[in-house]
Amino acid sequence: MAKRIQFSATGGPEVLQYVDFTPVEPAVDEVQVENKAIGINFIDTYVRSGLYAPATFPSGLGTEAAGIVRKVGAGVSAVKPGDRVVYAQSALGAYSEIHNVPLEKLAILPDNLSFEQGAASFLKGLTVHYLLRQTYEIKPGEIFLFHAAAGGVGLIACQWAKALGAKLIGSVGSDEKAELAKRAGAWATINYHKEDIAQRVAELTNGEKVSVVYDSVGKSTWQDSLNSLKRRGLMVSFGNASGPVIGVDLALLNQKGSLYVTRPSLYGYITNRQELQSASNELFSLLGSGAIKIEVKEEQKFALADAQKAHQVLESRKTSGSSLLIPGL
Missing domain, CATH: 3.40.50.720 (NAD(P)-binding Rossmann-like Domain)
Incomplete structure (x- = not known):
C-alpha cells in the first residue's frame, strides 16, 4: 500500500483527498518511481478546478516529481532500480508516494542536484527553455x-x-x-x-x-x-x-x-525523449554552473497529506518561487 492524492469531482482545494492505494506493476516501457519531492504547479489548480478536467474520476493529480527508480517494466534498459530520476510530463498522479511513468518522460537527475531542486525546477525550467529558446529566441x-x-x-x-x-x-x-x-x-x-x-x-x-x-x-x-x-x-x-x-x-x-x-505549451515542444534530453541538458547545465539557483522556502514545503493547504496558499498569489509536496514530511 502507498498514499496518494486523488479527487472525485472538480472544485476548490477541498476536493483533494489523501487516500491509500495499491501501486500496480509498471507496464511495458514504464518505470515505477518512488517520489522523494513533488512539484506543485499552477496548472494543477486548473485540473482540480475543472478548467482542464480529467477524463475519468477518481483521478490523481500532478505531473512532476523527482525520486528513485523502484521497478522497471519490460523493454526498459535506459534506467535501472536505484537510479535518481526526474519527470514533468507524466500522466496525472504525481501527487503520490509511488508513480508509474513512461520511460520517454524521464530524465536522469544529475548527482549534483537534490531531489528537491529537481522537482522544483524541472517543469518550470523546461517551460522557460521553450519560451526563451524556442517560442521566441531571446537575443x-x-x-x-x-x-x-x-x-x-x-x-x-x-x-x-x-x-x-x-x-x-x-x-x-x-x-x-x-x-x-x-x-x-x-x-x-x-x-x-x-x-x-x-x-x-x-x-x-x-x-x-x-x-x-x-x-x-x-x-x-x-x-x-x-x-x-x-x-x-x-x-x-x-x-x-x-x-x-x-x-x-x-x-x-x-x-x-x-x-x-x-x-x-510544453507538450507542443517536448514530444519524445530526444527533445526532453536536449532541453533538460541545457537546464541541468545552467543549474550545475550556478547560473540558475533553486531555493524553496521552508514554508512552501508541504507534507503530501497537506495538498489542500498547498493549493490554498498557491492560489492566494502570496508564494514566490517553487512549492513542493514532500512524501513522509
Whole structure:
C-alpha cells in the first residue's frame, strides 16, 4: 500500500483527498518511481478546478516529481532500480508516494542536484527553455516583458535571461516580489498595483516598447500585454492565473500593429525523449554552473497529506518561487 492524492469531482482545494492505494506493476516501457519531492504547479489548480478536467474520476493529480527508480517494466534498459530520476510530463498522479511513468518522460537527475531542486525546477525550467529558446529566441541585449516574474517560472526566467545577457522587465504584485525578481536577474520590475504596465514599459524602452511579452497571468494582463508590444510584436500567452483569455478580437491585433499571438505549451515542444534530453541538458547545465539557483522556502514545503493547504496558499498569489509536496514530511 502507498498514499496518494486523488479527487472525485472538480472544485476548490477541498476536493483533494489523501487516500491509500495499491501501486500496480509498471507496464511495458514504464518505470515505477518512488517520489522523494513533488512539484506543485499552477496548472494543477486548473485540473482540480475543472478548467482542464480529467477524463475519468477518481483521478490523481500532478505531473512532476523527482525520486528513485523502484521497478522497471519490460523493454526498459535506459534506467535501472536505484537510479535518481526526474519527470514533468507524466500522466496525472504525481501527487503520490509511488508513480508509474513512461520511460520517454524521464530524465536522469544529475548527482549534483537534490531531489528537491529537481522537482522544483524541472517543469518550470523546461517551460522557460521553450519560451526563451524556442517560442521566441531571446537575443543578448534584448528587452522583453515577463509577467509574474517572482513566481516559480518567473524567477527561473529572470536568471535564464541574465545568463543570456538579455534584459527582462518583470511585472510583480508587490515591492517584496520586485526585490526577489531583481535579485534573480531582472533588469527592471513593474509593480502592477502601483504602476501602469504598458506606460512603464514604454518609459523603460524610450517609447519603443518590446518585441515579445510572456504572459502566464491571462485575463487581467491581456490588454496591458498587447499595449506593451511594438509593431508586429509577439504575445506569448502561456497561462491563466487570473482567468482564461476568451473572445480574442483579431481586429484589435491589427489596430495595435499587426501583432502576433501564440498559446504554446510544453507538450507542443517536448514530444519524445530526444527533445526532453536536449532541453533538460541545457537546464541541468545552467543549474550545475550556478547560473540558475533553486531555493524553496521552508514554508512552501508541504507534507503530501497537506495538498489542500498547498493549493490554498498557491492560489492566494502570496508564494514566490517553487512549492513542493514532500512524501513522509
